[in-house]
Amino acid sequence: MTPVTNSIKSLFPIFSNHPALVYLDNAATSQKPKSVIQSVIDYYEKENANVHRGLYKLSSSATTRYEEVRNKVAKLIGASDPNSISFTKGTTESINVVAHGFLKKLLMAGDSVVISGMEHHANLIPWQQVCKEKKALLRIIPVDGDGNLDLSTLDSLLTTNTRLLAITHISNVLGTINPIEEIISCAHKKNIPVLIDAAQSAGHYPIDIKNLDADFLVFSAHKMFGPLGAGVLFSLEKYRNQIEPLNYGGGAIKNVEFDHTEFLEYPHNLEAGTPNISGVIGLGEAIDFIQSLDMKSSILYTNELMIYFKEKLNSLPFVKPFGNPVKSGSIVSFQVKNVHPHDVAGFLGNVNIAVRAGHHCAQPLLESLGVPSTVRVSFAIYNTKEDVDRTISALIDLKKFWS
Ligand SMILES: Cc1ncc(COP(=O)(O)O)c(C=O)c1O
Structure with missing residues (x-):
């Protein structure tokens, strides 16, 4: 198992500040490389000014740096137009923009929105709320016992009244990688975005x-x-002038009078107020960092770690793993029999192993698994085989301590 680069861990200052840390909560948030942290510091120390407003050099260079990141994000996801990218606070806000700013006005009583049974609350509650408000139905693609979507239901769930399908690429609980190409093409055959x-x-x-x-x-x-x-919201061109902002205010307008405002076009109309300039600049740096790695090797590496961990975990008779998806990212959920997941996470935390326990903001999925919570381990490129070995041996210690 060859790490992505031998010195990858040294690029993340958290590990020199916490040399004993085994960080396995990457699905919650990843650690940040020095280059990203430094770009935020540099912005405040050397470049701090507001964007889109000042006519002085600092402001125009902050604007250039901020706008350059739109290009980088577009390139990262293969979009040809940087103006397809709107900056938000994160995934949750991006989904709320689409739910409230786009979908709500299209939804009529009796219409439906389709999601899956493995969605994070962020990709569930906004749809649930707009459906309630408009008396529309939220319909769910079921998840089977292995943690795969039951796509045999998709055709009948997508009807002429379906206004949108919203689906996660990778489950944050079971690691399932969903066949989104197939799902999108099925929805598009029925003209469903x-x-x-x-x-x-x-x-x-x-x-x-x-x-x-x-x-x-x-x-x-x-x-x-x-x-x-x-965060990021990408939108296809055909929807861009149909998305209304969640927030109104400065920076998003062409002209304001007391009885009327002319707004800028997407994406700028969605970015009213002072944006998170340093965050966006840091995102640009994170993309540079990602592009300095070989993504294929990173996937292979974290996949190997996940498989190694699963094999070891499956050899422990006191562990109950959840899900066995056909295609899986590097996220694993399990329980230790007769020990509450929070106690497992607390025990591991005491020996410097950071994992997550709870419902992982996916309560309906957990409900379908028949449990209120699991322990979740999620890998990133700086994790190692030793991290897995330490976690497994801590679980063995935990079992001895608990019985
Ligand atoms: C699949 C998925 N969707 C949405 C979110 C929400 O992301 P954020 O909290 O960054 O808005 C998360 C966060 O864990 C997630 O895993």
Whole structure:
């Protein structure tokens, strides 16, 4: 098992500050490389000014840096037009923009929105809320016992009254990689637009929006080595002038009078107020970092770690793993029999192993698995085989301690 680069860990300052740390909560947020942290510091120390407003050099260079990131994000996902990219606070906000700013006005009583049974609450509640308001139906693609979507139901769920399909690329609980190409093409045959929640895949898996043909794609910088509080909404051109902002205010207008405002066009109309400039600049740096790696090797490497971990985990008779998807990212959920997941996470935390326990913001999925919570381990490129060995041996210790 060859790491992506031998010195990858040394690029992440958190590990020199916490040499004993085994960080396995990457699905919640990734650690940040020095280059990303430094880009945020540099912005504040050397370049701090507001964007789009000042006529002085600092402001125009902040604007250039901010706008350049639109280009980088577009390139990362294979979009030809940087203006397809709107900056948001993150995946949650991007989905809310589409739900409230786009879908709500199209939805009529009796219409439907289709999601899957494995969605993060961020890709469930906004649709649930607009459906309630408009007396529309939220319909669910079921998940089978292995954690795969039951796509035999898709054709009948997508009807002439379906206004949108919103689906996660990768499950943040079971790691399932959904066949989104197939799902999108099925929806498009019925002229139904599709939103892809790429929170767990962007920056880690190749996304080519042209091949994928998704109508909307959303993700967060912080899960792909970037800063907190910055995210992306990609929209196909045909919808852009139909999306209304969640926020109104300065920076998003052409002309304002007391009885009327003329707005800028997408994406700028959605970015009212001072944006998270340093966060966006850090996102650009995170993309540079990702592009300095070989994505294929990174996927192979984290996949090998996941398989190695699963094999070891399956050899422990006191562990109950959840899900066995056909295609899986590097996220694994399990329980230790007779020990509450929070106690497992607390025990591991005491020996410097950071994992997540709970419902992972996917309560309906957990409900279908028949449990209120699991322990979740999620890998990134800086994890190692030793991290797995330490976790497995801590689980063995935990079992001895608990029985
Ligand atoms: C699949 C998925 N969707 C959406 C989100 C929400 O992301 P954020 O909290 O960055 O808005 C997450 C976060 O864990 C996620 O895993």
